[in-house]
Structure formats: structure tokens, C-alpha cells
Amino acid sequence: MASTSPNPPSALSGAALQASRAALNAALADQSASADASESLEPGEIQEVDMQAQAEGIRTVFSDPTNFNVKHPLYSPWTLWFDSPATKGRNLPQTPISAFPQTPLPQTPGVAAAQGWMEDIKRVISFDSVEExxxxxxxxxxxxxxxxKANYYLFKEGIIPAWEDEANKNGGKWSIQLPKDKNRANVDKMWLYTMLAAIGETFDPSPTTNGSNADSLITGVIVSTRPQFYRLSIWTRLAPSATEEDGLRERIEGVGRHFKTSVLGYADAAKLAGPLATEVEFLSHKDSEKKGKAAKKIII
Structure with a gap:
């Protein structure tokens, strides 16, 4: 059934609005003169544009959530995936997405464990704009x-939310575990802010701000519900090694610090660990696979 209390973008404030605007700033919207006007120009003549009239005619999703006429593309397209014990063996996710047709699953990487797991995860929808x-x-x-035991996975288009995917296999994840009884009222806001930071490219903004063609470190974000806690995670395509000297660890730590302070809203020096709770911790996927060995965690 559908959510009964939608949160319209025009009502956003604080961190959510800031993150939404970051998503807009990551996009390029070209407002060009009409073709007819351009064709009537003499060689070397510059078309005069009434910028005030154009501005007055623009309605964004923030000023008019239902009748907006401008679409803001994101820096990257994204896909939402979902799984739950209640959806195993079924063709549709247990979410109110009846308006969105089910799409075929892309090929899973050639690893038997991932193939079995991917049979139960459902692709909900892909999008590439703020409005979508x-x-x-x-x-x-x-x-x-x-x-x-349900999970939402928001990953960049073309990346499967599995360790075995080419974009994830050399990476790791930042995560935090939050007790359910103390965070039931906060987890929805935390998940929203995490998604906004991901699609707005604010976790690792360097590829979008310096004109670089380098890939962002971020491949996806996840929220998981468990009987006694929630877990929020940010997956990265790379993980620092003990001998790295290229600044990767500093960049990875920057992601974790932004997650803790700007997205989750904790003080930089706050201690979060306790019963059923963890600090904001980074662990490579390769270390996660090691059984019975001390994990090499980075803690913010």
C-alpha cells in the first residue's frame, strides 16, 4: 500500500534541501533560443534573449511540485533495488510501485553465490533526474x-549491488548500525539524506567539481532492516591498502566523515558504539569475507 504521508520536495528544509540543491548543481540545464529565431539572424548577429521573461516562466519542482516545467538531470543515472523474505520467488517487489513496470534483471557476474542471491533481489526502477x-x-x-530482513539498494545504473560486480570487487563500505527502538523515528530521514547525498555526488564530489573524468568512489547506498537494528551503508569502488600512498585513504575517510557529520548529523567526535550500535566504520569487501580474522576497520 502507498505511503500516506508523502514528503513533497517544496517542504524540505535544512540538510535535505541542501542535498537536493547539490543534486541540481551537479546537473547542467541548457536554456537555448528557439530554432526559428536563430535562423532569422544575420551572420555575426547575436540573438537578444529576455532573461527575465525566461526566468519568470521557469517552474521547478521546488516552487511547483505538481506543475513544474523544468527537469534537472543528475550527474549519473541510478537504480533502486529491493529484497525481502516476503518477495522470494515472486516477480514484484513488496513496495507500492504498481505504476512502475517490472524490468528484466541484468546479467549477474559469473559467480555462483551471486547468481543465487540475485534470484531474490528485484529491480524496482531507474531514474536520471531530480524530479524522477x-x-x-x-x-x-x-x-x-x-x-x-528487507533491504533497499540504490546503486548507479549498470552496477549490481553485489561484491562480485566489477565496480565493487576492489572496494568496501562505510556502515553504521542503529538500534531499532531508539532510531525508528529517525531512520527514514537518515535514509533520505543518504540517498540525496549519493545522487547529489556530495560524498565524493571531486569528479563533478574539477571537470575530471575519474569515477566517483561511490557505487551505491543501502538501508537494511533487521529484528533489532537498522544498518545504513555506503559502498565504494576502491578500498585503501596498508601501503597506499596515493591519497586514497584520505579520500575514503572524507566520505565517512561527510556521512557521519553532514548526512547523519552527529558531531565529528561523537562516540556512537553501544548495545546493538556501532561507530561509523569502513571495511573492505575482501576483509568482510575473511572468517575468524581480525578485520582492518577504519573508524570515524
């Missing part, structure tokens, strides 16, 4: 209302 993101967000069940 809000259309999705306002029509799915929030994490606080999901059944136990």
Missing part, C-alpha cells in the same frame, strides 16, 4: 515500515 527521484521516493514504503 522525488516521484519514486514519495511512492515507496519508508524503511521504518518495511518488514524484517
Amino acid at each position: 527521484f522525488w516521484g519514486l521516493y514519495n511512492n515507496i514504503i519508508p524503511p521504518s515500515q518495511l518488514p524484517q
Whole structure:
């Protein structure tokens, strides 16, 4: 069933609005003169544009959530995936997405474990604009209302939310575990801010701000519900080694610090560990696979 209390973008404030605007700033919207006007120009003549009239005619999703006429593309397209014990063996995700047709699953990397796991995860929808993101967000069940052992995965288009994917296999994840009884009222906001920071490229902004063609470190973000806690995770395509000297560790730590302070809203020096709770911790996927050995964690 659909969420009964959608959170329209025009009502956003604080960190959510800031992150949304970061998503807009990561996009390029060209406002060009009409073709007819251009064709009537003499060689070397410059078309005069009434900028005030154009500005007055622009309605964004922030000023008019239902009748906007401008679409803001994101820096990268994204895909939302979902799984839950209640959806195993079924063709549709247990979310109110009846308006969105089910799409075929892309090929899973050639690893038997990943193939079995991917049979139960469902691809919900892909999007590449701010407006499509809000259309999705306002029509799915929030994490606080999901059944136990359910997961949302928001990953860049073309990247499967599995360790074995080429984009993930050399990476790791930042994560935090939050007790359910103390965070039921906060987890929806935390998940929203995490998604906004991901699609707005604010976790690792360097590829979008310096004109570089380098890939962002971020491949996807996840929220998981468990019987006694929630877990939020940010997956990266690379993980620092003990001998790295190229600044990767500093960049990875920057992601974790932004996650802790700007997205989750904790003080930089805050200690978060406790019963069922963890600090904001980074662990490579390769270390996660090691059984019975001390993990090499980075803690912010």
C-alpha cells in the first residue's frame, strides 16, 4: 500500500534541501533560443534573449511540485533495488510501485553465490533526474515500515549491488548500525539524506567539481532492516591498502566523515558504539569475507 504521508520536495528544509540543491548543481540545464529565431539572424548577429521573461516562466519542482516545467538531470543515472523474505520467488517487489513496470534483471557476474542471491533481489526502477527521484521516493514504503530482513539498494545504473560486480570487487563500505527502538523515528530521514547525498555526488564530489573524468568512489547506498537494528551503508569502488600512498585513504575517510557529520548529523567526535550500535566504520569487501580474522576497520 502507498505511503500516506508523502514528503513533497517544496517542504524540505535544512540538510535535505541542501542535498537536493547539490543534486541540481551537479546537473547542467541548457536554456537555448528557439530554432526559428536563430535562423532569422544575420551572420555575426547575436540573438537578444529576455532573461527575465525566461526566468519568470521557469517552474521547478521546488516552487511547483505538481506543475513544474523544468527537469534537472543528475550527474549519473541510478537504480533502486529491493529484497525481502516476503518477495522470494515472486516477480514484484513488496513496495507500492504498481505504476512502475517490472524490468528484466541484468546479467549477474559469473559467480555462483551471486547468481543465487540475485534470484531474490528485484529491480524496482531507474531514474536520471531530480524530479524522477522525488516521484519514486514519495511512492515507496519508508524503511521504518518495511518488514524484517528487507533491504533497499540504490546503486548507479549498470552496477549490481553485489561484491562480485566489477565496480565493487576492489572496494568496501562505510556502515553504521542503529538500534531499532531508539532510531525508528529517525531512520527514514537518515535514509533520505543518504540517498540525496549519493545522487547529489556530495560524498565524493571531486569528479563533478574539477571537470575530471575519474569515477566517483561511490557505487551505491543501502538501508537494511533487521529484528533489532537498522544498518545504513555506503559502498565504494576502491578500498585503501596498508601501503597506499596515493591519497586514497584520505579520500575514503572524507566520505565517512561527510556521512557521519553532514548526512547523519552527529558531531565529528561523537562516540556512537553501544548495545546493538556501532561507530561509523569502513571495511573492505575482501576483509568482510575473511572468517575468524581480525578485520582492518577504519573508524570515524
